[in-house]
Amino acid sequence: MAGYSGFRVLTEGLRGNTGWKPAWRKATPKPAYDVIVVGGGGHGLATAFYLASVHGIANVAVLERGLIGQGNTGRNTTIVRSNYLLPENNNFYEHSLKLWEGLEQSLNYNVMMSQRGVINLFHSDAQKHAALRRGNSMRLNGIDAEILDPAGVKAMCPIIDVDNGRYPVLGGLLQRRGGTARHDAVAWGFAHAADARGVDIIEQCEVTGMIVEGGAIRGVRTTRGEIRAPKVGLAVAGSTSTLTAMAGFDVPIETHLLQAFVSEGLKPLIDCVVTFGAGHFYVSQSDKGGLVYGGGLDGYPSYGQRGTLPTAEHVYAAGISMIPALGRLRGLRSWAGVMDMTPDGSHYICKTPVHGLYMTAGWCYGGFKATPGSGWCHAWTIAKDEPHRLNAAHTLDRFREGRMLDERGNGPYFWAH
Amino acid sequence: MSQRFRLPAGGHVDRSRRLAFTFDGRRFEGHEGDTLAAALLANGVRLVGRSFKYHRPRGIFSAGVEEPNALVELRDGTRREPNTRATVVELFDGLAATSQNHRGSLAFDWMAVNGVLAPWIGAGFYYKTFMWPAAFWERVYEPMIRKAAGLGRASGQPDPDWYEAAHAHCDVLVVGAGAAGLAAARAAGATGARVILAEQDFLFGGDLLNEPELEPWRGEAIAALQAMPEVTLLPRTTVFGFYDQGVLGAVERVADHLPQPPTHTPRQRYWTIRAKEVVLATGAHERLIAFPGNDRPGVMLAGAARTYARRFGVKAGETAVLFATHDAAYDAAFALAEAGTRIAAIIDPRADSAAMQRARQAGFTVQAGSVVTGTVGGNALRGVETGVAGSGGRANAVAADLLLVSGGWNPAVHLASMSGAALAWDEALLAFVPAAAVQRERSAGACRGVHGIGAAAADGAAAGRAAAIAAGFAPAADVLPPDTPAPDHRPYELWEVKGRGKAFVDIQDDVTADDIRLAHREGFSHIEHAKRYTTHAMGTDQGKTGGLVGAAVLAEARREPVAKVGLPRFRPYTSPVTWGAIAGGEVGQHFQPVRRTALHGVHEALGAVWMDAGLWKRPAYYANPGDADAWASVLREARAVRERVGVCDVSTLGKIVVEGPDAATFLDRVYANTFSTLQVGRARYGLMLREDGLVFDDGTTTRLAPDRFFVTTTTAQAGPVMQHLEFHHASAWPDLDVSLASVTDQWAAMSIAGPKARDVVAAVVQGIDLSNAAFPFMAVADCMAAGVPARVFRISFSGELAYEVAVPAGYAATVWQAVMTAGVPHGIEPYGVEALGLLRIEKGHVAGAEINGQTTAQDLGLGRMLKKKGDFIGRTLAQRPGLTDPARPRLVGLRSVDPARQIRAGSHLLVDGRSQGWITSVTQSVVDPGWIGLGMLREGEARIGSSIIAANPLMGEEVPVKVVSPHGYDAENLRVRA
Amino acid sequence: MLRITCPHCGARDELEFSYRGDATVTRPGPDADAGAFHDYLYLRRNPRGWQVEWWQHNGGCRAFLKVLRHTVTHEVRAVAAATETLEVPGA
Known part of the structure; x- marks a missing residue:
């Protein structure tokens, strides 16, 4: 397949754009593969891409129940960052961020990774100290971070009201290399690139059972027949519990809903990503002009992809409290995603109790930025049958051992992270 | 300028009320009852906006919420509202609107060059390029795209208006007050049920407003509803979402039809409506047909032109061509002819129909079996090209300044879909209608494909009655709906006329039929993928006029029926909603409530500088006139506690x-x-x-x-x-x-701490022997204080002799005053949270910075407190290896080696250049001047006495600190037990 | 908006309540080992369907209630006092 380039866009344009081919093949399942990746979202497609491109394992099927990229990859708020406190997390996310930084070139697909800067505002001394601890942890691990005073916040985003709110802004923790990417394109780009390396992407193929023999995975049953493989990786946000139950074990996951919103299109108004520290709110502006914003969990388990009003009210109120100029603008659309929440707010990329079964799961509401890193580490873990050091701590067993990765100390409550 | 296109009579505008307004600075007049769009058309303004991507000239396309083109910046200054649909803005005197999304003038937008680049900037082009060199994306390509994208400009200023939230419960909520909705509300109301009737328009009636002969029925229905005490009428109210369990959200535009909200009036009101039963009577949206040039100013939905003529008394053009695929659309031709517009031709792909015959009888030229193949003109339509259906060739050109289009009607199923109902394909109407209800809702009238005023009203009445019965009310007598002929809305299946030029399926986002086919070619063949790849139906209109047309184009490319292709999932909001409305009053200073202790006024009088502690306001410190800075105040207060006595409000515990x-x-x-x-x-x-x-x-x-x-x-x-x-x-x-x-709020509490605390407390309390023997450390007793009942606790956070006096909150100020008076001889000073923090850090007591949810009892040096016997929460899991690991950081005290060099909480503790912990709390010390702190440090105890580095790379600081015991001050607790 | 009918207070909006976890797990007895506590605190069935949950009516009577709720449709089918038992349909 010919690659994408400005030149190709030019020549195809002259030919009426009739020469373009599908970005990925609509593959039909073979009876067996070396590796099956369940889940055609960003994480699953990235896993397949890195299996093929890094580990030379291209006899891979990605099985997707519906369409690729239609889960959380297609319904998130596009933020990319690595501003974490714990080294186990910030090193992982930094690896992911570095992959993002070269993703267009590795995938030959413009995912519009845009390093516009991510600011977390703080409003009290206690929050400032926590921001300093986190930012210093990043810096000591070689990750960019800056501390901003209120004037610095104003310089980055002039329409933030730093003085007059209920909780005046004392400053912010800035990661300049953070930003946003075009979420749908991430799935399409990984699909395009994995497909080009021989991976079969099989849509409309739902896994209905796991074939486990003698404690080891042998394959999966699907709506399109049985497919066998000695190794199976799960990348199925929102369905992890369902699939692990098929394999015979429960996991520390509770699936919650998180709402997100987009405004009508506007001329450039907000140039970076900003999170409010005194309430649940964050916002950025897409290249198309819509403000993309959201808040916290609605607070109860749900697979419904549907939120309700009280959470939205808080989001809008917090937004206007941070940026009073938002008051007269209009929200265009709201939606909700399913979040696999874990008891410490950190994720899993690990082996499982079933030999040959691996998973990348429990991404809470931070999975989008992890997409390349998750796929990379998941692929490594599958290929080597052991974790990379970047995901060695992200096991299911960490709770048995008391080695939680709780960034904010919120405790063993799925809804608290 | 005169209203050249205003009819002399008819409609629902008050010609005696003349309203002045401006568009792009030009002055016009309209009438009360106009929308901005109607008034612009009355004045012959055709060009109102520029499209999103190709910056093509655009005119008014519809007469309602579905408008893709006529988006304006309404008002100016701090009240500027970008992307406001001129078709729903109620005209008011002094209205100012500005066209948006162009560089240069509206008439000459140099961004229109994008149209020439169309072959290279079609759907998804940006995914395939702009990748080299990598750094150019943020620096060059993206800023260019961002500047060109977007629609209107935000004011960038705080909104001067305010909003309020309202809550309602009802038996039956009726959404939409057209014929079906009015009849439903009336039937439900007649049973005595509590009914809310919400209508997004400022007038009730929907399509009834276009039927002068039915005006008596409309008037009588409204009067009947107004007379029902249990019926609430909410005009100007958009129901934007159907949520779980019969809860719907709505926004009422209370004052948007006025230049600015009157005093004490919110601009908009956000309703949360909890309905036992819901009747959806939301009508239908007319859909476009994709043909080359279908976006040119002068191309208008047929029903919209009829509305402008009938409801607003405005003719949308002098010479019109109707391009229709069904009989009902012919009503527009008749209505316009009545208004004096010349009907140059009727283009219909069908061979014959009843309406066609009537049109011919009326003297219209009807070209059966033909289609519109293109439009002629620049910023305004000058002519229409037609051809034989299916042939692709051009046959004719008809001069016209108005092209009426109707490809059929899409039931407005948004709310039904949001409620969970599936959608079913109606083969006759070529549209989706709601399938079985999931929640307690039912659709009536055009939103479920029942067209014609009489039929819709009958359907509405039945739905309203059924809803009231379902809500537990006895049926009441029926009111007969008007008897009207039902025009035939069943269209001929024509979604697109292929030809040279751009045929839009999404007029706002500039998505063409070719874009949809390109998406299919590239594998984005599912409607959800195609939508995302092309941005089809993702504009402010959410594809109300063209969404299904795009799906049909995709269906053809996939060689599958439209029913199989389907539509993307409907989500809130049915129409865009104002941020301020949803936020309501809980913004700015009112974002969260303020909790004040019973002593708030006392602190204020003492010059407290406030800090936020969650919702609480607490005195950080008291700024005395002699204090050089905040630290001077804090040190003064802490010194008073260490040397004499202080008093602190601890009511928030x-x-x-x-x-x-x-x-x-x-x-x-x-x-x-x-x-x-x-x-x-x-x-x-x-x-x-x-x-x-x-x-x-x-x-x-x-x-x-x-x-x-x-x-x-x-x-x-x-x-x-x-x-x-x-x-x-x-x-x-x-x-x-x-x-x-x-009982947090019932008790106020103050801590009296310092060597002189006993003397002060003894002077205030009665009925208690405070001697060390009678009332030792950790003793508690009820007593009287300053004549009121009180409880005294001998407890200390500061490390000094201290008593906490708790009194019923209402007496707090009295007792505080008594304490202060008693303390005068001892030099008492009130102290705030900062001094409290200083004192506890000196003493080595842990607080929120150390008990941060990441630390164990052992980490904090409190491991010995865990009882050995008996179950307690946390006992078992605290024994996990990761939590008992000796390598975990432990609480230590820290002291800046150079007393003058500040250390900061949040700095990391470096040993051999590696982070081994962090600083949790920092203060200046009064007992041993200099900067001290607490921190968590690996091998903390073993490192006591050593010097390490407190690193704060964020601020470029590296400060040598000495590791010390956290309990350096009065380690034997002699002072608290004194 | 969820509406939950508190047995003490009547039908109320979700904002008066807070969700407090899966109510089908019970705290192990005093002699249980770390494994039992691990499963209690961390492992969840996390069903796509009916689930019995703890909700506290903290904006009302403060009672902890058992609520039978569907995690896809959000339908609330039954609400009971803490000491009562709710059966999951079809389980």
Whole structure:
């Protein structure tokens, strides 16, 4: 397949754009593969891409129940960052961020990774100290971070009201290399690139059972027949519990809903990503002009992809409290995603109790930025049958051992992270 | 300028009321009852906007919420509202609107060059290019795209208006007040049910407003509803979402039709409506047909032109061509002819129909079996090209300044879909209609494909009646709907006329039929993929006029029926909603409530500088005139405590009464240490763990009676601790006979601390012997203080001799005053939270910075408090290896080697260049001047006495610090026991 | 908006309540080992369907309630006092 380039866009344009081919093949399942990746979202497609491109394992099927990229990859708020406190997390996310930084070139697909800067505002001394601890942890691990005073916040985003709110802004923790990417394109780009390396992407193929023999995975049953493989990786946000139950074990996951919103299109108004520290709110502006914003969990388990009003009210109120100029603008659309929440707010990329079964799961509401890193580490873990050091701590067993990765100390409550 | 296109009579505008307005600075006049779009058309303004991507000239396309083109910046200054649909803006005197999304003038937008580039900037082009060199994306390509994209400009200023939230419960909510909705509300209302009728328009009636002969029926229906005491009418109210369990959200535009909201009037009101039953009577949206040039100003939905003629008394053009695929659309031709527009031709792909014959009888030229193949003109339509259906060739050109288009009608199924109902394909209407209800809702009228006013009204009446009965009301007598002929809305299946030029399926986002086919070619063949790849139906209109057309183009490319292709999922909002409305009043200073202690006024009078502690306002310190800066105040206050006596408001600490025969057992299980052994009249420091073994909270708990305890918590955890106790009582030990009551707000508490504390407290309280022997450390007693009932606790956070005096909150100021008076001879000073923090850091007491949810009792040096026997929350999981690992950071004291060099909380503690911990809390010391702190450090105890680096790379600081015991001040606790 | 009918207070909006976890797990007894506590605190069935949950009516009577709720449709089918038992349909 010919690659994408400005030149190709030019020549195809002259030919009426009739020469373009599908970005990925609509593959039909073979009876067996070396590796099956369940889940055609960003994480699953990235896993397949890195299996093929890094580990030379291209006899891979990605099985997707519906369409690729239609889960959380297609319904998130596009933020990319690595501003974490714990080294186990910030090193992982930094690896992911570095992959993002070269993703267009590795995938030959413009995912519009845009390093516009991510600011977390703080409003009290206690929050400032926590921001300093986190930012210093990043810096000591070689990750960019800056501390901003209120004037610095104003310089980055002039329409933030730093003085007059209920909780005046004392400053912010800035990661300049953070930003946003075009979420749908991430799935399409990984699909395009994995497909080009021989991976079969099989849509409309739902896994209905796991074939486990003698404690080891042998394959999966699907709506399109049985497919066998000695190794199976799960990348199925929102369905992890369902699939692990098929394999015979429960996991520390509770699936919650998180709402997100987009405004009508506007001329450039907000140039970076900003999170409010005194309430649940964050916002950025897409290249198309819509403000993309959201808040916290609605607070109860749900697979419904549907939120309700009280959470939205808080989001809008917090937004206007941070940026009073938002008051007269209009929200265009709201939606909700399913979040696999874990008891410490950190994720899993690990082996499982079933030999040959691996998973990348429990991404809470931070999975989008992890997409390349998750796929990379998941692929490594599958290929080597052991974790990379970047995901060695992200096991299911960490709770048995008391080695939680709780960034904010919120405790063993799925809804608290 | 005169209203050249205004008809002399007819419609629902008041010609005696002349309203002045401006568009792009030009002055015009319209009438009361106009929308901005109607008034612009009345004045012959055709060009109103530019499209999103190709910056093509655009005119008014519709007469309602579905408008893709006529988006304007309404008002100016701080009230500027970008992207406002001129078709729904109610005209008011002094209205100012500006066209948007162009560089240069509206008439000559140099961004229109994008149209020439179309072959290279079609759907998804940006995914395939702009990748090299990598750094150019943020620096060059993206800023270019961002500047060109977007629609209107935000004001960038705070909104001067305010909003309010309202809540409603009803038996039947009727959404939409067209014929179906009016009839439904009336039928439901007649049963005595509580009915809310919400209509987004400022007039009730929907399509009835276009039927002069039915005006009596409309008037009578409204009058009947107004007379029903249980019926609430909400005009200008958009129901934007259907949520779980019969809850719907709506926004009422209370004052948008006025230049600015009157005093004490919100601009908009946000309604949360809880309805037992819902009748959706939301009507239908007319859909476009994709043909080359279908976006040129002068191309308009047929029904919209009819509305402008009939409702607003405005003719949308002088010479019109109708391009219709069904009979009902012919009504537009008749209505316009009546208004004086010349109908140059009717283009219809069908061979014959009843309406066609009527049109011919009326003298219209009807070209059966033909289609529109293109449009002629620049910024305004000059002519229409037509051809034989299916041939592709051009046959004719007809001069016209108005092209009426109707490809059929899409039922407005948005709310039904959001409620969970599936959609079913109606083969006759070529549209989706709601399938079986999931929630307690039913659709009536055009929104479920029942067209024609009489039929819709009958359908509405039946739905309203059924809804009221379902809500528990007895049926009432029917009111007959008007008897009208039902025009035939069943269209001929024509979605697109292929030809040279751009045929739009999404007029706002500039998505063409070719774009949809390109998406299909590239594998984005599912409607959800195609939508995302092309941005089809993602504009402010959400594809109301063209969404299904795009799906049909995709269906053709896939060689599958439209029904199989389907539509993307409908989500809130049905129409865009104002941020301010949803936020309501809880913004700015009112974002969260302020909690004030009973002593707030006292602190204010003393010059308190406030700090936020959760919702609470607490005095950070008291700024005295002589204090050089904040630190001077804090040090002065702390020095007073260490040397003399101070008083601090500690009312914000959580207070919980635990009472019952099993109270002691309960506390033994929720605390890591034992309380059953505590004597009555004594307090004990308690440590609470979470079930995962990490420290949750600490505080002192007093035994007031054998079966009665008084638990205190930290300020931050007051609510969570209460909930934690309640949860475990309910879920784990419901058998324990114990009750819990939060009394945080009932008691005010002040801590009197310092060597002179006993003297001060003794002068205030009566009925208690404060001598060390009679009232030792950790003693508690009820007494009187300043003549009011009080409770005195001999407890200390500061490390000094200290008493906490608690009194009913209403007496707090009196007792505080008595304390201050008694303290005068001893040099008493009030001290705030900062000094409190200083004192506890000196003493080595942990607080929120150390009990941060990541630390164990051992980490904090409190491991010995964990009882060895008996179950308690956190006991088992605290023993996990990761939590007992000796390598975990431990609490240490820290001191800046150079007393003048500041250290900061949040700095990391480096040993050999590697982070081994961090600083949690920092202060200047009064007992040993210089910067000190607490921190968590690996091998903390072993490192005591060594020097390490406090690194704060964020601020470029590296400060040598000495590791010391956290309990450097009065380690033997002689002072607290003095 | 969820509407939950508190047995003490009547039908109320979700904002008066807070969700407090899966109510089908019970705290192990005093002699249980770390494994039992691990499963209680961390492992969840996390069903796509009916689930019995703890909700506290903290903006009302403060009672902890058991609520039978569907995690896809959000339908609330039954609400009971903490000491009562709710059966999951079809389980």
